[in-house]
Structures are given as C-alpha cells and as structure tokens.
Amino acid sequence: MALPAAGSAISFKDINEELGNNSQAELDLKTAAETFGDTQPFGMNELAGLSSARLQLTIKYLVQIEQGESDRDTGWISTASSISSTKGELVLCAEAAAPADDVRSNGLEFLVDTETTDFNSDGTVSDGDTLFNSNSGATLSSRRPDSGLINQETFLCETTQNNIFQVNSSGVLSNVRSRTPNVPTKPTLVADSGTQITVTIPTTNTAVTREFDIHRSIGGASFARVGTVVPSDSGSIDDTSISTTFVDSSGISAGNSVVYKVFAQNAFATSSASTTSDSVTTPSSTSFSASPSSDPADSILILGDEFDPDGPAYSDPITISVTNRQGNIDVTSTQNTSGQFRVAAAASDPGTGGTYLSTISNINSDTVVVRGRFTESGRNTSEGPTNNVITLTDDVAGTSISINISCRITNA
Numbered sequence: 001m002a003l004p005a006a007g008s009a010i011s012f013k014d015i016n017e018e019l020g021n022n023s024q025a026e027l028d029l030k031t032a033a034e035t036f037g038d039t040q041p042f043g044m045n046e047l048a049g050l051s052s053a054r055l056q057l058t059i060k061y062l063v064q065i066e067q068g069e070s071d072r073d074t075g076w077i078s079t080a081s082s083i084s085s086t087k088g089e090l091v092l093c094a095e096a097a098a099p100a101d102d103v104r105s106n107g108l109e110f111l112v113d114t115e116t117t118d119f120n121s122d123g124t125v126s127d128g129d130t131l132f133n134s135n136s137g138a139t140l141s142s143r144r145p146d147s148g149l150i151n152q153e154t155f156l157c158e159t160t161q162n163n164i165f166q167v168n169s170s171g172v173l174s175n176v177r178s179r180t181p182n183v184p185t186k187p188t189l190v191a192d193s194g195t196q197i198t199v200t201i202p203t204t205n206t207a208v209t210r211e212f213d214i215h216r217s218i219g220g221a222s223f224a225r226v227g228t229v230v231p232s233d234s235g236s237i238d239d240t241s242i243s244t245t246f247v248d249s250s251g252i253s254a255g256n257s258v259v260y261k262v263f264a265q266n267a268f269a270t271s272s273a274s275t276t277s278d279s280v281t282t283p284s285s286t287s288f289s290a291s292p293s294s295d296p297a298d299s300i301l302i303l304g305d306e307f308d309p310d311g312p313a314y315s316d317p318i319t320i321s322v323t324n325r326q327g328n329i330d331v332t333s334t335q336n337t338s339g340q341f342r343v344a345a346a347a348s349d350p351g352t353g354g355t356y357l358s359t360i361s362n363i364n365s366d367t368v369v370v371r372g373r374f375t376e377s378g379r380n381t382s383e384g385p386t387n388n389v390i391t392l393t394d395d396v397a398g399t400s401i402s403i404n405i406s407c408r409i410t411n412a
Helices: 013-021 031-037 090-095
Strands: 055-067 073-075 108-119 156-159 162-169 175-177 187-193 196-204 210-218 226-229 242-248 256-267 287-291 301-302 318-323 329-334 338-344 359-363 367-375 383-394 400-412
Touching: 055 367, 090 156, 090 162, 108 242, 187 256, 196 256, 210 242, 226 242, 226 318, 287 400, 318 400, 329 367, 338 383, 367 383, 367 400
Parallel strands: 301 400
Antiparallel strands: 055 073, 055 108, 055 156, 156 162, 162 175, 187 196, 196 242, 210 226, 210 256, 287 318, 318 367, 329 359, 329 383, 338 367, 383 400
16 A cells, blocks of 8 residues: 555554564655655655555657647557558567558657656556556656647656557557467478468467567477568457468478477567477479370371371370379470471370360379371472471479470381
C-alpha cells in the first residue's frame, strides 16, 4: 500500500513499513525519497501517496517532425491502414526505432525520444495498469493520447522490463507484450525434389518479428544457418497466427535426411529455437532408360520420288522408363532438318494415328512411349541422315534424356 495521501500525517514508521524495513530502522529522508523515485525532498509532505510497489519506467516514444509545424509527440501504430501501409509498426516499436521518413505521409520525419519520470501501477507491467507521471499516483502520465501525445492509436516501448504496450487517453495499458519475438511454431517440411525442400513455419505470432532465421541439419550433423525469411505478415497486434514458407535449394542432395529449427528475431532480441521439425528424406535421383536404344527404332528413312513431297514416315515406338520420377514428364522435339519433324508421346504407344506436336507436357506416368514423324519439306529435297532430337524432362527434378532420331530422305 502507498504512504498516506497529502494532508495526512506521515511518520518514519510509515516510510519504513512501506519500504519493507523494520519499523524502528534508522532512515534518512533523502535515501527514502530516492528509493521512491523522488529527488531532493524538502519535507515529509513530498512523500505523500508514494508507494514502493510502483515501478519507475523508462519509456521510448516518437517525436513527429513536420516542416513549418511544431514538433509533436506520438507513438507507434499497429493498424496498417491507419498509416497507409501494408504492415503495422510494432516491429519498430519493439526495436525502439523510428519509422522511415515520409512513410506515414510526405514531409513527416520521426525521432525516438525517452522519458524516465513515469511510474506503473505496480511492480509488473501488465494489461489494466495505469501510467502515472510520478510515484504518488496523483497525476496521469502525459505519455498518452490527447494529452502529451497525438490523439491516435498509440503503442509505446518501455525498456525497464522490456515490453511494448498500447496506452489510451486514460493512461490505461493494454496489449502488453514482450519486445522479444515469440518462439516460432515447429516447422513442417515437404521434399519438393532431390535438391529442394519447402519449410513452412505455421501459425506463429509475428507481431514483433522482423525475420525468421532458418537452421538445418543433414544426416544428424550440427545445425547450420541456411538463410532468413521475412514473415508473410508482421507488425500488428493481430498478427497472432501467421504462416510463412522458406524454400531451401542449396546444399541438399538426393537421399539426404534433413531437419530444421527456426529462430525469430528483430534488432532487439532473438527468440529461443523452435521445436526441431520432423525429418524428411529427399527422393533419390531421377533417371531414364530407353528401349530400344539403337537402330532401327530411332531411324526414319523415306524412299521417295522427285515429283511430290514425300512422307510422313514414322519411327518405331521407343519406350522410356523413368526411375524415381518426381514430377510430370514434358516432351519436346528439336528439328535439325529442312523437313518437318514432330513427336507423339503417351503412357502407351501413340501409334501413327496419335497427335504429333513439337511439345507435349504433363505426362503423369513412369513409362512414356514416343514416336517421331518426319515429312519432306518439298519436292525432290533429299537429305540426311540428320539427327532430330526428342527430349524427355522430369519437370520437378529437372533430369532429362535426349533421343536422336536419324532422318533421311532419298529420292529416286
């Protein structure tokens, strides 16, 4: 409880008991006053209403500078739409850092200033506390909207117990939280390919998180930092369940067993590590094999005449087996002749009646059968043998196989 209010008698016994001393302990007025946060007392009456339970705070706030106008004190803002921004300013508030010039409005600059004469209701900064301008609790702090601060949503930073908080025009605190970022939620993993993993940091409070620091362990080795990623949203008090992804495609090989842990950080502090993820094993390398792999299947011979363009003629079917396929198979043809070369591809033999194109995409099969088709470009244009090429590519793994189709036209 506090010392008696102004107008009531105060004894040294009252002071000792408020300070937790023996009621008969020796005491001097100067030391007692300094303990309560007062300085240079001239009499006992200056200790009226003071309490040892109240906590003296060092508070950071913003000074808004506008050319041609008087400087105005304010705080940081959580609601992004209030400052025509995509994010609130609570990361900056936790860092006790000023917003960039012109970010709220053209011509506005900000500086961070400090006040050390404010007192909290009690020894712990928490929701519902009141901010006073002295230990006596008689007068509210001027660090509140519609008093010493611009009347708007206002967050301040206190560096005594290292919290940020919102304060209203009555000096009452709400949305009190630590300046240190929340510990990230346990990450989840997806092995996209033999060389790439997508790391998701799910449903994490990112109100004061500037970035996530990603650490990886392969095959039980020590964790090492692999990169950072900015949360998909942050800076507002309602950013309590934000999911963020990080794509790791460096230093990973097929067949690796990989785990991750994540830290959240800002310029003030770094959180503890998240729970380590479950392990994921990257798929083995994708490979292709073709059958048959030589003549006559991969040859097209046109025996024509000199009178009309000849063809089309077709290669025999070539069967390609895909081992450890990771995506769909894309098929392309590369023409190196003057005639027209096209390809047909499917999970089974497309035959000569199939659809022949220059590109065929998204074949979802571990077996692909291809045929080449060749047509003479014009009358009596003997050529070759020249290799035209059919290429099959796994669209996730990036692995491919190229098959040469030898094309030749002989006119009688």
